[in-house]
Structures are given as structure tokens and as C-alpha cells.
Amino acid sequence: MTTNPTSKTLAASPPPSPSGRAGRKEWTALCVLMLPLLLVSMDVSVLYFAVPAINADLAPSSTQQLWIFDIYGFVLAGLLLTMGALGDRIGRRRLLLFGAAAFGAASLAAAYAQSAEMLIAARAVLGIGGATLMPSTMALVRSMFTDAGQRAKAIGIWSAVMTGGVALGSVLSGVLVEHFWWGSVFLVNLPAMLLLLALAPALIPESRSEAPGGFDLLSVPLSMAAVLPLVYGVKETAAEGVGTSYVIAVAVGLCFAALFVHRQRTTASPMVSPELFRGRGFGSGAALNLVAAFGMMGSAYFTTQYLQSVLGKSAIEAALWALLPSVLIGFAAPAATALVQRGVRRAHVVAGGFGTAAVGYGLLVPVGADSLWLVLAGCGVLAAGIVTVMSQLTDLALSAVPVGRAGSASSLLETGQEFGGALGMALLGSIGTAVYRTQLPSSAPDQARETLGGALALAHGEGGAALARAAREAFTSGMQVAALAGAVVLAGAAVVSARALRAPKGARGTARPATTAR
Missing domain, CATH: 1.20.1250.20 (MFS general substrate transporter like domains)
Structure with missing residues (x-):
């Protein structure tokens, strides 16, 4: 223990x-x-x-x-x-x-x-x-x-x-x-x-916890004032594009986040103890876990639209097809755990998971307007890599904190996942949307230039088929560029994790003290 x-x-x-x-x-x-x-x-x-x-x-x-x-x-x-x-x-x-x-x-x-x-x-x-x-x-x-x-x-x-x-x-x-x-x-x-x-x-x-201290009531509104505007601003940017109100929301959230951190460092009974971050395991695990959520949700933004709007699947058909890549999830985490227990360094397993997820994004780069199986393969490989990463980083982070603070540590990890997922949708979604708009003909109506759904809603009558085809091709191009960006981010995370999670020799496959990372 x-x-x-x-x-x-x-x-x-x-x-x-x-x-x-x-x-x-x-x-x-x-x-x-x-x-x-x-x-x-x-x-x-x-x-x-x-x-x-x-x-x-x-x-x-x-x-x-x-x-x-x-x-x-x-x-x-x-x-x-x-x-x-x-x-x-x-x-x-x-x-x-x-x-x-x-x-x-x-x-x-x-x-x-x-x-x-x-x-x-x-x-x-x-x-x-x-x-x-x-x-x-x-x-x-x-x-x-x-x-x-x-x-x-x-x-x-x-x-x-x-x-x-x-x-x-x-x-x-x-x-x-x-x-x-x-x-x-x-x-x-x-x-x-x-x-x-x-x-x-x-x-x-x-x-x-046997000695939890008091409950700092001021930290409650501060934490909500930090998290809610951040998540709202980032999610709405992904859905609607960059807007002044969304930028202001993110800025307000960041200001309250700074106040929240200051409060945790100065109050006698912090909601999130600064001691959680004194060891390598928790801080690095939480940060890389956020990147993993970024990769998972960033791909979901495109693949769900691709199945329905590009391939023309009904909602239930798209959901059933999207469930197929999840089969690999059931094997990824146990396999990663077995590797660590057999002596493979956790840093190498996490780096391999990020690398696998990057390959999944890479499989999405060459997709065309009719590439169902390639998209499903890419999603499956991506999901397997991300679950490998998340399972190992969660274990690493929780192992690095005392059991009495497991609740605070767990909630911080999950809040990071929420923000990382929203950030992935916003950033990769913005990249894809920018490419989509540049690929559409300049003569396309404004509604069609906003979203693929808007273009398909207008695709009726004379010239409608041409507009729908152009919109689907433009969306696919945006998905390709966003997938390339996602692959670069996750490949970078693989390099960082291989270095940040390195442990002293002899630390493989063994439990470490709370102040070190395995």
C-alpha cells in the first residue's frame, strides 16, 4: 500500500x-x-x-x-x-x-x-x-x-x-x-x-480521513466560479465558434481559478490540499490525464458527425456503429496492467498508450467521404490507447496520495477530464471548422458555411446535390487536418510521459512511496 x-x-x-x-x-x-x-x-x-x-x-x-x-x-x-x-x-x-x-x-x-x-x-x-x-x-x-x-x-x-x-x-x-x-x-x-x-x-x-480539518465554505463558490465558466466557454466555442461572450467566460473562469488556488495555498483547511502536488506521481498523472481526455473527446466531435452527416446513417445506426470500437476498451486496460506487473516500466506503458492513440488519429487522416471501416478502426485504436493511458495514470495518481485524501484527488482527476474533453472538442473542432469553411466554394450560402448540418438542410432542389457533396468533402478535409493535429498532440504526450514518469532503477512493478512515481 x-x-x-x-x-x-x-x-x-x-x-x-x-x-x-x-x-x-x-x-x-x-x-x-x-x-x-x-x-x-x-x-x-x-x-x-x-x-x-x-x-x-x-x-x-x-x-x-x-x-x-x-x-x-x-x-x-x-x-x-x-x-x-x-x-x-x-x-x-x-x-x-x-x-x-x-x-x-x-x-x-x-x-x-x-x-x-x-x-x-x-x-x-x-x-x-x-x-x-x-x-x-x-x-x-x-x-x-x-x-x-x-x-x-x-x-x-x-x-x-x-x-x-x-x-x-x-x-x-x-x-x-x-x-x-x-x-x-x-x-x-x-x-x-x-x-x-x-x-x-x-x-x-x-x-x-481521520484528521480532515474543517470544511472551507468559501472554497465551494470559488471552485464553481472557476470550473463552470471555463467548461461553458470552451464547450460553447466548440459548438458555436469563437465568440466574445465565450472568451469572457473563459477569462472569468481563469481569474476565479487563480483565486481558488490562492485560497487553497493560504487557508488552514483547503478543499484541495497543495500536498497532493508535492510528489511526481499525482501532478504529472493529473496533467497527462487531461491530455488523454483531450484526445478522446476531440475525436468524438468529428466521428459522430461523420457517421450521420457524411455517411448518411440514421441516429440509431450511427450509435450502433460507434459502439463497435468500444470492444477494444475491455482488453486495453487489463493488458496494460499485466505489462506493468510483469516489469515493464509504467512510463513506457503510458507512452505506448499515447503512441497507440496517436496512430488511431493517424488512421483518420486519409479518410474519404466513404471510409466507414477506416474510421471505425481509427476510433478503436484511439480508444484502446486512451483507456490504457487513463487506467495507468489514474492508478499512478491515486497511489501517490494518502488514502485519506483519495476523495479530493479523485475529484480533481475527474474535473481535469471534464475540462480536457471540452478543450479537445473546442480546439480540434475549431481547426476542423476553419478548414471546412475554406474548402467550401465562396458562393455557398452563409448557413452552409456555418456547419455541415446547415449545408445539408439547404441541399434540396437544383444544385442541392452539388452543395451536399461539396459540404461533405469539406467536412472530411477538416476532419483530416484536425486528426493530424490530434496525432501530433498525442505523439508529443507520448514523449513527455516517457520522460516525466521515469522512476529510479528498481522501481518497476513495485509500489513506491507517496512522494515518487513508479
Whole structure:
């Protein structure tokens, strides 16, 4: 078990067994913990195919429709840091159970919402529940699995479930909406949450910090004022292009982020302790994890549009095809863990994962307007590389912090992933959009020059086929250039990780103290 012997913050719960190795109970508990994690990640994409039915039933305005989509992610991102720190203080299992109850109740309210306002409010409460569940599950994995090898396997499973849930959510919503009413996409949460509430008290040990200090209330609004404008500005830039209001939002977020960091360095009871960054493992792991999220979400921005708007697949067809590359995710994390346990340096495994992901982007560079299998292959290779990276970096970062601060550390990692994903969509999306506009004929209507969807909406009547063909080719060109940029970023990350994660000789395959990286 990797702890800092000088730290005053220790875990309250005992090790799973006298030998320090987890047994059947802990592995069963891990399966139970995967239920909320899967549902929280699925809720990011579960509304993709329910929107037409919701529009027909609740008749939301355009602004309300945007909030129905976005409020969940914004509340989730804004409260992660707060909930992670709260779990360290009141107990992660207690917070997990509270979050499960809130998530289940909000799911029921969302399923039977009678107005757009009710649905928006229910989605906001779902975000609050999700913000309690995500860091709690990761922190409990850290506390239950004290053996380095077992913990690496458990975190690999955690990473695979988290990544696969996003892809599964869109497919599940398509299937449910096709056979039931739109509220069914929320009702599927209830059985899992009830099972969690029933089994968690018996299977999952309580875990908290023995000496957490006070809870700094001022840090709560400061963290939200830092995260929310940043995520909002970056995400809206990806969707709408660079705008003055979005730039201002990012600037405001950065200012509050500076104030938040200052507060954490000066207050007696920080929400995020500066001690987390004193070792090489956590700081480098968190930073590179952000880059991995950048790569994953940056590709999703293009590939989802490519399947539907370029290849002409229906929404459900596109979701099913997009699920195919996820098969590789289930093999990537266990393979990476096995390599590290057999003596391969973790720095080399992470660098190899980034390199693999860069190859995935490279496969997207030569795609044409009819390259389904090449796109799927590129997405599969990319996903396998990213999950390899994320599983190893998460284990590295959590191993470098005391168990008593696992909640804060987990929430910081997940907040970085949220921001990295938004940044990937914004930057690579902006590159692709710029190329798209330059490739379209100057005579194309303004609506067609904005987005591929706008061009296809105008592609009717005389000359419509030519406009649609030109728009699809222009979008493909933008995707190629953005993929090249993504490959360069991830190749650079491979070089950086090989150097930044290097450990002293003899450190391979062994647990290190909390102040070093393996």
C-alpha cells in the first residue's frame, strides 16, 4: 500500500484483509460500485435520441432544450471538487449512498416531468447526484484495494466502465425511445440505484480521513466560479465558434481559478490540499490525464458527425456503429496492467498508450467521404490507447496520495477530464471548422458555411446535390487536418510521459512511496 508516512491524514477504514490483499467481498463490492459509475457516465449521452420525443411532449423553447442537455454536465463538473472533499470528511460510502438516493429520486422526477422546467430541475439534481457518485467510487476503490497489483486491475476496470458508459448511453436511449416513451431513458437508473442502496452497506467499508480539518465554505463558490465558466466557454466555442461572450467566460473562469488556488495555498483547511502536488506521481498523472481526455473527446466531435452527416446513417445506426470500437476498451486496460506487473516500466506503458492513440488519429487522416471501416478502426485504436493511458495514470495518481485524501484527488482527476474533453472538442473542432469553411466554394450560402448540418438542410432542389457533396468533402478535409493535429498532440504526450514518469532503477512493478512515481 502506497502511503505517505509523514502525512497526518490517514484512512479510517482498515485494510481489506490481514495480508493487505482484497478478497471475494471486495471484488463483489467493486461490481456493485460499477453500477452508479456506469449510469453516471451513460447519463452524459442518454438524451441523444430522446430529444424529438421530448420536444413533441414538453414543447421546450430552444433555450430550454439547450439547458435540458447541458445542465447535467455543468452541475456535475462544478460540484466534483466540493463532493470529493466532502466525502473525505463525512465518509465516502455515506456520500455514495446519499448520491444514489438523490440520483434515483431525480431519475424518477425526470421520467415523469410535466414541463421543460421540471425536466431541467431534475437534470440539475441528477448532476448533483453524479458529482457525489463519481469521486466516491474512485476513492472507495483506492481504499478497498491496498495491494498495488489488485488496485491497478480494479482501476483498469473502473476506467473501462467509465469510458464505455458514454458510448452505451446513446445506444440505450435509441433502443428505449424506439420501444417505449422518452421517460424510460431515466427509469433504467432506478433498479441499479436500489440495488446499490441495498448492497453497499454490507459490502463496502466506510472510508474517510481521520484528521480532515474543517470544511472551507468559501472554497465551494470559488471552485464553481472557476470550473463552470471555463467548461461553458470552451464547450460553447466548440459548438458555436469563437465568440466574445465565450472568451469572457473563459477569462472569468481563469481569474476565479487563480483565486481558488490562492485560497487553497493560504487557508488552514483547503478543499484541495497543495500536498497532493508535492510528489511526481499525482501532478504529472493529473496533467497527462487531461491530455488523454483531450484526445478522446476531440475525436468524438468529428466521428459522430461523420457517421450521420457524411455517411448518411440514421441516429440509431450511427450509435450502433460507434459502439463497435468500444470492444477494444475491455482488453486495453487489463493488458496494460499485466505489462506493468510483469516489469515493464509504467512510463513506457503510458507512452505506448499515447503512441497507440496517436496512430488511431493517424488512421483518420486519409479518410474519404466513404471510409466507414477506416474510421471505425481509427476510433478503436484511439480508444484502446486512451483507456490504457487513463487506467495507468489514474492508478499512478491515486497511489501517490494518502488514502485519506483519495476523495479530493479523485475529484480533481475527474474535473481535469471534464475540462480536457471540452478543450479537445473546442480546439480540434475549431481547426476542423476553419478548414471546412475554406474548402467550401465562396458562393455557398452563409448557413452552409456555418456547419455541415446547415449545408445539408439547404441541399434540396437544383444544385442541392452539388452543395451536399461539396459540404461533405469539406467536412472530411477538416476532419483530416484536425486528426493530424490530434496525432501530433498525442505523439508529443507520448514523449513527455516517457520522460516525466521515469522512476529510479528498481522501481518497476513495485509500489513506491507517496512522494515518487513508479
